[in-house]
Amino acid sequence: MGMLRVISKRGDDRVNWNEQDALAGDAEANAAIREAERIFAHERARGATAFRVEAGKPVERLEQFDPQAEQIILVPRVVGG
């Protein structure tokens, strides 16, 4: 299972997907991945930074959407205050 979390004023918005089901040809799972990918691209275009966060592994910056990621967290654009 993968999860995309977009940090926002609402806390975080989430999209889940199941890569195994998508690989098996499940239409809903494929649609969930496409939706997560679309949100990822949209937020990146707005200046958000993406991180792959997985238990027991160091945090990693992501440039491209990875459906194999356990969890991706999108942080909104930040500026020096």
Next chain:
Amino acid sequence: MLAYFLLGIIGIIAALCLGLLGWLVYDRYLKWLEANRRANELLRSVLTREQYRQLIKRGYLDIPSPRDPECIYRVPQAQGLVGVIERGRRKMSLCLQPLELVPDADMVVMHKLMIEADEETYLQTANKLTLI
């Protein structure tokens, strides 16, 4: 008679307006509560048990610098300046904020992820306030 009727109408309109205002404030409050609940859930999932305990007990989270073992970043629980501590002394403060207002717990998550995954960009982006 007409005056009483008009007063009654004005009273009803005023009561409806107050009711609507109250409902809007209550709705915003519920959304704020829900946002904080979700943010805290995310925070707990990215911190270790010890880190979360430190944050609650002391009001800040120490994040070791990935590039310099003698440097730590002190991230406050509530929004504010991040301290850069070197050899036990505060060397400078950093100010960095998202363009969108987010809950306090999400701010801690953001600092942690940025420091651990891309410290150089984090330092380049933040405004630095050096202690004289």
